[in-house]
Amino acid sequence: MTEEAVKQTKVIVFQLKDEEYAIPVENVGSIERLLPITRVPKTAEFVEGVINLRGVVTPIIDLRKRFNLEASEHDEQTRIIVSSIADMDVGLIVDSANDVLDLKEDDIEPPPEVVGTVEVEYIRGVAKLERRLLILLDLEMVLNQKEVQKLMEIEG
Amino acid sequence: METNQYMEVFIDESKEHLQAINDHLLQLEKNPGDLGIVGEIFRSAHTLKGMSATMGYQDLSNLTHKMENVLDGVRNKKIDVNTEMLDVVFDSVDDLEAMVMDIADGGTGKRDVEKVVLMLQAIENGTVSDHVENKAIHTPSPTPEIQLDEFTLTVLEQSQEQGQFNYQIEITLRDDCLLKAARVYMVFEVLEQVGEVVYSVPSVEDLENEAFESSFHVVLISGEKMEEIKERILKVSEIERVEISTFSLQEYEQVPENEEPEGGFSRENAATQEEPVHNSTAKQNSNKTIRVNIDRLDVLMNLFEELVIDRGRLEQISNELAHEELKGTVERMSRISGDLQSIILNMRMVPIEQVFNRFPRMVRQLSRDLGKQVDLQVEGADTELDRTVIDEIGDPLVHLIRNALDHGLEHPDIREEKGKPREGRLELKAFHSGNHVFIEISDDGAGINRSRVIEKAVQNQVVTEEQAAGLPDNQVFELIMESGFSTADQISDISGRGVGLDVVKNTIESLGGNISITSEVDRGSTFSIQLPLTLSIISVMLVEVQDEKYAIPLSSIIETAIVKREDIFHAHNKKVIDFRGKVVPLVFLKDLFTVPETREQNEFYSIVLVRKGDKMAALVVDSFIGQQEVVLKTLGNYLSGVFAISGATILGDGQVALIVDSNALIK
Numbered sequence: 111m112t113e114e115a116v117k118q119t120k121v122i123v124f125q126l127k128d129e130e131y132a133i134p135v136e137n138v139g140s141i142e143r144l145l146p147i148t149r150v151p152k153t154a155e156f157v158e159g160v161i162n163l164r165g166v167v168t169p170i171i172d173l174r175k176r177f178n179l180e181a182s183e184h185d186e187q188t189r190i191i192v193s194s195i196a197d198m199d200v201g202l203i204v205d206s207a208n209d210v211l212d213l214k215e216d217d218i219e220p221p222p223e224v225v226g227t228v229e230v231e232y233i234r235g236v237a238k239l240e241r242r243l244l245i246l247l248d249l250e251m252v253l254n255q256k257e258v259q260k261l262m263e264i265e266g
Numbered sequence: 267m268e269t270n271q272y273m274e275v276f277i278d279e280s281k282e283h284l285q286a287i288n289d290h291l292l293q294l295e296k297n298p299g300d301l302g303i304v305g306e307i308f309r310s311a312h313t314l315k316g317m318s319a320t321m322g323y324q325d326l327s328n329l330t331h332k333m334e335n336v337l338d339g340v341r342n343k344k345i346d347v348n349t350e351m352l353d354v355v356f357d358s359v360d361d362l363e364a365m366v367m368d369i370a371d372g373g374t375g376k377r378d379v380e381k382v383v384l385m386l387q388a389i390e391n392g393t394v395s396d397h398v399e400n401k402a403i404h405t406p407s408p409t410p411e412i413q414l415d416e417f418t419l420t421v422l423e424q425s426q427e428q429g430q431f432n433y434q435i436e437i438t439l440r441d442d443c444l445l446k447a448a449r450v451y452m453v454f455e456v457l458e459q460v461g462e463v464v465y466s467v468p469s470v471e472d473l474e475n476e477a478f479e480s481s482f483h484v485v486l487i488s489g490e491k492m493e494e495i496k497e498r499i500l501k502v503s504e505i506e507r508v509e510i511s512t513f514s515l516q517e518y519e520q521v522p523e524n525e526e527p528e529g530g531f532s533r534e535n536a537a538t539q540e541e542p543v544h545n546s547t548a549k550q551n552s553n554k555t556i557r558v559n560i561d562r563l564d565v566l567m568n569l570f571e572e573l574v575i576d577r578g579r580l581e582q583i584s585n586e587l588a589h590e591e592l593k594g595t596v597e598r599m600s601r602i603s604g605d606l607q608s609i610i611l612n613m614r615m616v617p618i619e620q621v622f623n624r625f626p627r628m629v630r631q632l633s634r635d636l637g638k639q640v641d642l643q644v645e646g647a648d649t650e651l652d653r654t655v656i657d658e659i660g661d662p663l664v665h666l667i668r669n670a671l672d673h674g675l676e677h678p679d680i681r682e683e684k685g686k687p688r689e690g691r692l693e694l695k696a697f698h699s700g701n702h703v704f705i706e707i708s709d710d711g712a713g714i715n716r717s718r719v720i721e722k723a724v725q726n727q728v729v730t731e732e733q734a735a736g737l738p739d740n741q742v743f744e745l746i747m748e749s750g751f752s753t754a755d756q757i758s759d760i761s762g763r764g765v766g767l768d769v770v771k772n773t774i775e776s777l778g779g780n781i782s783i784t785s786e787v788d789r790g791s792t793f794s795i796q797l798p799l800t801l802s803i804i805s806v807m808l809v810e811v812q813d814e815k816y817a818i819p820l821s822s823i824i825e826t827a828i829v830k831r832e833d834i835f836h837a838h839n840k841k842v843i844d845f846r847g848k849v850v851p852l853v854f855l856k857d858l859f860t861v862p863e864t865r866e867q868n869e870f871y872s873i874v875l876v877r878k879g880d881k882m883a884a885l886v887v888d889s890f891i892g893q894q895e896v897v898l899k900t901l902g903n904y905l906s907g908v909f910a911i912s913g914a915t916i917l918g919d920g921q922v923a924l925i926v927d928s929n930a931l932i933k
Binding site: 146148149150151152153157159160161162164165166167168169197198199200253 | 920
C-alpha cells in the first residue's frame with residue numbers, strides 16, 4: 111500500500127494548443143487568472159513581463175512562446191501557473207488549467223523522439239491515461255537560466 | 267530545517283556573547299579591579315561554552331574553556347589584569363569569532379588555535395603554585411557550608427538508629443571537565459545506587475545548571491563501606507578526587523555554636539554569589555525581545571502592501587458612493603493601517619550600535635599598533651537604521667576610522683610640539699535628521715592640506731590646475747575620494763587619505779547616501795555621511811513613457827525640464843542638449859526600452875536630468891506623474907541582471923512599475 115503511494119505523483123494538468131501537459135504539484139504554488147502584466151524591456155521574447163502576485167513581483171513567461179508554438183489571444187480560460195523551482199518563482203501562461211491527477215510511475219514512459227512541435231529536451235516523459243496523453247514537463251529545463259541569460263545578451 | 271533554526275539562534279547568540287565579552291574586556295582594561303565586570307565576561311563565556319558544546323563544536327568549546335580558566339584566575343585574584351594578559355584574551359576572542367563566522371558560513375568551526383591556547387595556559391600556569399596553595403587551605407576545613415534543616419537531621423538520626431552510615435563526601439571534578447552537569451548526574455546515579463543523598467552543597471538545582479566551580483559536597487546515607495563508595499564514584503570519568511568521611515551528627519550540632527562567625531560569613535558569601543544571578547534575570551526581563559527572520563518581515567510587508575492597495579480602492583469606492591457610515595469606517599481603517607505601516611517599518615529598524623560596538627576594540631588595537639594615543643567617543647549608538655543599511659555601512663566606516671587614526675591623528679610627540687594634548691580625540695557620532703541618518707567621524711588631527719591635495723590631483727590627472735584653483739575647500743577635499751586620486755604606494759603623501767576612499771564613496775552612494783568632508787589644517791577633519799533611513803523605501807519620480815510607467819530614483823535626479831524640439835543638437839550622431847552651458851546627451855527611454863508607440867510625437871520633450879558622479883544624461887520621457895515614496899522590490903531570481911532596470915515597485919493601483927537604473931545609462 112505505502113509502496114504504491116510512493117510511486118504515485120500528483121500532477122497539475124494544463125492545456126497548450128492541442129496538447130495536455132503536466133507538472134508535479136509540488137512545484138506549483140498557485141494557479142491564477144490572468145493579471146495585468148508589466149513588460150520588462152530587453153529580456154527574452156518569451157518573457158512576458160512581471161506581475162504583482164500578492165505583493166511579490168513575479169516574472170511571467172508565455173509557455174507557447176517558450177515552446178515556439180503559435181501565439182494565441184488570451185481569453186477567459188487563460189491561466190498563470192505560478193511554479194517554483196530552485197529558488198525561482200516564475201508564472202507560466204497556459205491556455206487553461208483544470209485538472210489534478212495522480213500518475214503512477216508505471217504510466218510514465220520516456221519521451222518519444224518527436225512529440226508535437228515541442229523540443230524533446232523539455233520533456234521528462236509521456237503518460238498514457240486511457241484516451242488521454244499527458245506530456246510531463248521538466249521544469250528545470252523549461253526555466254533554464256542559462257538560456258534566458260543568453261537570450262538576454264543577444265537582445266541587449 | 268529544525269537544526270538550521272537552532273543554528274541561526276546559536277550563531278546570533280554566540281555573536282552577541284562575543285560582543286559582550288569584547289565590550290566588557292574593554293571596560294575591564296579601564297577598571298582592572300572591578301570583579302563585577304569579570305563576572306559578566308565569565309557568564310558570557312560560560313554560556314558560549316555550554317552552547318557550543320551542545321551544538322557539537324568541540325574546538326569552540328575547548329578554547330572558551332581555556333579562556334574561562336584565565337578569567338577564573340582573575341576572578342579569584344590569582345591573575346592580574348594587565349595589557350599583556352588582555353591582549354591574549356582579546357586574541358582568543360578573535361579566534362572564537364573566526365570560528366563562529368566559519369560555522370555561520372557552513373564550516374565546521376575548526377581552527378588552529380594552539381598558539382593562543384599555549385599563551386592562555388602560560389598565563390594560567392604563571393600562578394599555578396598559588397592555585398594549589400589556595401586549595402590546600404580550602405580542603406581541610408570540615409563541612410564548611412553544610413546547613414541542614416531539621417527534617418534532614420531527623421532523617422540522619424533515624425538512619426543511624428537503623429544501622430546505616432552517614433557519610434559526607436566532597437567530589438572534585440577535573441578542571442577540564444566539559445559537561446559538569448552530566449558528570450554530576452552520573453555521580454548522583456552512582457550514589458543513588460548505594461544509598462540516599464539527603465543533602466548537597468550547592469543545591470541539586472545549581473548543580474544541574476553548572477552553577478558551581480569544580481567541587482561539591484553531599485551528605486549520603488548508605489549501608490556500604492566508605493572505600494566501596496569512593497571506588498564507585500571514581501569509576502565516573504573526569505573526577506579529580508573524592509574525599510569521604512563519616513558525617514557525625516554530634517559534631518555538626520556543635521559547629522554552629524563554635525564557629526558562628528564563619529557560618530555567618532559563608533551564608534553572606536552565598537548571598538553575594540546569588541546577587542549577580544538576580545541581576546541578569548532582571549536585565550532579561552527589562553529587555554523582552556524575540557528574534558524574527560527578516561524574510562518573515564518582508565512577507566508581512568508584502569501582505570500589508572496588498573492591504574494598502576485595497577484600502578486605496580475602498581477609499582475610492584466610498585467617495586463615489588458618498589455613504590456616511592462607509593466613509594467613516596474607511597477613514598478609520600485608513601488611519602489604523604497607517605499606524606500599522608509605521609510599526610512594520612519600525613520593526614526593521616536596528617540601532618546602529620550593532621555596527622559601532624566593534625569599533626572600540628578596533629581602535630584599541632590600531633592605536634597600539636600605530637603607537638598613538640586615542641580617546642574614542644561614541645555618540646548616538648541608539649540611532650536606528652533599516653537592517654539593510656546596517657549590513658552595508660560597516661565596512662566604509664571601518665575604512666574611515668582607520669584613515670582617521672592612521673593619517674589624521676599625529677603621533678603623541680608631534681601633537682605635543684603643536685601644543686595639543688598627547689591623546690588624540692576621535693569622535694563617532696550618529697543622529698537623525700529628517701528622513702536621513704547622519705554619521706560623522708571627526709578627529710582633532712592634522713587636517714587635510716589643500717595645496718597638496720590639488721598638487722596630487724593634478725599630478726594624477728583627476729583635475730586640471732585651472733579647474734582646481736577655483737574650487738571651494740570642501741570640493742578640493744572631496745577630490746581625495748575620486749577614483750584614480752591615490753594609489754597604494756602613495757599612502758604617505760598628503761596625509762594619505764586617498765587610499766581606497768573612492769570605494770567608500772561608491773558604497774555610500776550605492777546606498778543612496780553621500781559623503782562630505784570638512785577639514786582645517788592642524789584642527790582636524792570631519793567626514794560626514796548622509797544615509798537614507800531605509801533601502802526598502804525610496805523616493806522616486808514616476809514618469810510615463812508612452813503607456814508604460816517607470817520610476818526614476820530621486821537620488822540620481824538633478825532636475826526635470828521641458829525642452830523644445832528645435833533646441834536639440836546633433837553631436838557625433840547623438841542627440842544632445844545644451845543645459846546651462848553643459849552638453850548633455852539625450853537618452854530616449856522609448857527607444858531604449860522599445861516601448862510600443864501609441865502616442866504622437868510632441869513638440870516638446872519632457873526630460874529628466876540624471877547624474878552619475880560628474881557625468882550627466884537627459885532621459886526623455888513623455889510626461890511626469892510625480893514624486894512618490896515606493897517600496898523597492900527585486901524582479902526575482904529568474905530575471906536577474908536586466909539591463910538598466912534595478913528593480914520594481916507596486917503602485918497604488920496594484921500595477922508593477924519598473925525602476926530605472928540611471929547609473930547603467932551613463933557610461
